[in-house]
Amino acid sequence: MAQVTADLHIHSCFSMATSKDMLPDRILSGCRTKGIGAIGSGDALHPEWRRMWGEVEDDHGMILLPTAEVEDQDRVHHLIAAETFDSFVMMQEMFTPHCSHLKTSGRPHIRLNGEGIAKIVHEAGGLIGPAHAFTPWRSIYAAFSSLAECYGDEEVSFLELGLSADSRDGAGISELAGIPFLTNSDAHSPVPEKLGRECTILDLNTMDVTSLLSAIRDGRILMNIGFFPEEGKYNRTACTRCFHQYTLEEAIDLKWRCPLDKGRIKKGVSDRARELSGTRVTERPPYLHIIPLAEIIANRLGTCSPRTKKCSALYDELIAQFGDELSILITVSAEEIRSVHPGVADAIAAFREGRVTLHPGGGGQYGTFSV
Known part of the structure; x- marks a missing residue:
């Protein structure tokens, strides 16, 4: 196997x-x-x-x-x-x-x-x-x-x-x-x-x-x-124009029209899945939540994009040291990563341990995170 x-x-x-x-x-x-x-x-x-x-x-x-x-x-x-x-x-x-x-x-x-x-x-x-x-x-x-x-x-x-x-x-x-x-x-x-x-x-x-x-x-x-x-663009029910989020009940009461700018409210994935679900839950293989390494680097360096030269240089340095991105995110110890960049190591340790604050996306706008 x-x-x-x-x-x-x-x-x-x-x-x-x-x-x-x-x-x-x-x-x-x-x-x-x-x-x-x-x-x-x-x-x-x-x-x-x-x-x-x-x-x-x-x-x-x-x-x-x-x-x-x-x-x-x-x-x-x-x-x-x-x-x-x-x-x-x-x-x-x-x-x-x-x-x-x-x-x-x-x-x-x-x-x-x-x-x-x-x-x-x-x-x-x-x-x-x-x-x-x-x-x-x-x-x-x-x-x-x-x-x-x-x-x-x-x-x-x-x-x-x-x-x-x-x-x-x-x-x-x-x-x-x-x-x-x-x-x-x-x-x-x-x-x-x-x-x-x-x-x-x-x-x-x-x-x-x-x-x-x-x-x-x-x-x-x-x-x-x-x-x-929550990082996805459509996780929560939200206006497709201003991205203001609503509960499913609020959206229904508003007839799916945002009162702030008259934009269309789109039902979020989490609400749609709840509508379709029953009481019996099937056991599934583990789901490992990760954040792309380039996004972690941009977050730690305080840049607006993961494609800046500064971010790309640090990404390439980490890959050269540890082989590939998934290994860095999942298996390489935080102490080893810290030898290259302490901030990135701390962020990876935080999401591995669930110490991440998520700001859900909706209506077509990606969610964000903070560590």
Whole structure:
């Protein structure tokens, strides 16, 4: 048996609002820096992106899982995975009558419902599940109250929690009891604070794609790693214009219109999950809450961005000393980190021990933290 840390939902340079640096070599380099051993290709329905991955000469032992995200006619997003890119060639052919931009858009909009998309995915030998299932925009639980309303009788192999949720948000929903939860970054950039910011540790029989898919299908998940959900953009119910937060009851009374600026109030992930949950809670693998190292460095150095030269220099120094980011955040002792930077060491020790003050996000504004 072998453990692998996987980030299975990213996007290419061919998707909207993504960095031009989302290229295979930059992604693989970012994975090594982060400590990721398995990466989803992202955007595998795009023929040019498949060709670019095919030209990668040295993946340094990285497991590459062909994946893609699509949007259906109900504006629900789905994550698709398959063992080979050939399966996505087949899917592309079957989706072509229902989408005019498969060759130009990394994340296509397909004129089928969730069930229709799932049928094609299964016919091509792939797996499918809801992407960022609880967010108030373009997710299954924003549009529907159950999996069956979206997928009909088609199999759902996994559910992606999303940045504003953790395992607790899905553990009380009875229909999810037998469905594995994945945590992925949905990264649009290979910078350290984006790629691998959420990931999943899986138990593999062998270090290859076949075993990775089998581990997902069988639910052999050892740990989920991700944000404190309060850091997500949609954790709390809030106005999408001024970001003022409301209780669910207040929002209902206000008819989902903010009295401060007449902006639209969006239901938060925590409130939506509570609506769907019952009294029985399913036991789930451990969920480890982390804060990206680049954000910790920016917080300790008092800079407005983790991409300043000062922050990048300290980040690179820590990586050179300790190997990869996840090791620094999870296993390297605070005393060792203190030899490089006492402030960063104190912050890492604080979040490991739960001594972090969270300022929840909502309405599209990320949450923040203080130590």
